[in-house]
Amino acid sequence: MTSKWRPTAPDQYPKYVLKAGRLIATTSDGERVTQDDLEAGAKRLVEFDLNRLLKSIRLALLGRGKPRGTVEAIAWWVLTDLAGQERVHSAQLAIGVLDCLRRIDDIAYLRWAAHVKAFPQVRNFKNEALGLINHPSDRLEFDSNASPRKILTIVGNTPDSE
Secondary structure, three states: OOOEEEOOOOOOOOOEEEEEEOOOOOOOOOHHHHHHHHHHHEEEEEEOOHHHHHHHHHHHHHHOOOOOOHHHHHHHHHHHHOOOEEEEEEHHHHHHHHHHHHHHHHHHHHHHHHHHHOOOOOHHHHHHHHHHHOOOOEEEEEEEOEEEOOOOOEEEHHHOOO
């Protein structure tokens, strides 16, 4: 089944993002990180930067041949769900992009998932790829003639039409 959604910029964007830091054991210069350093760096409140989100999505879609405007449409899809929230968690953004990419492009999804889920072993990546094959998501298309916001136009077989 395919859903169509008209990409529309949300009425407002979040003002802040609570970033969850990665817990690493060493600094870039090889020095050991203490528990206090980890706790201090684990969470930070930063201003929301739409361009940073767009750049991240663009990297996931690099070389995938998606139509112009797809990156913005994905960001708008995610941010529409977060409308009205002044402060969001970076995980909310990451999971929203993950959900959208799974419905649009499997390779881009795997790229994003590898970063967000930080697979500890290659077998975890393999299982994620097999999940895409064995349990495909409904597809999502961005269409300027479709319904606005998250009210979707459904195309294809639905349980009621069989």
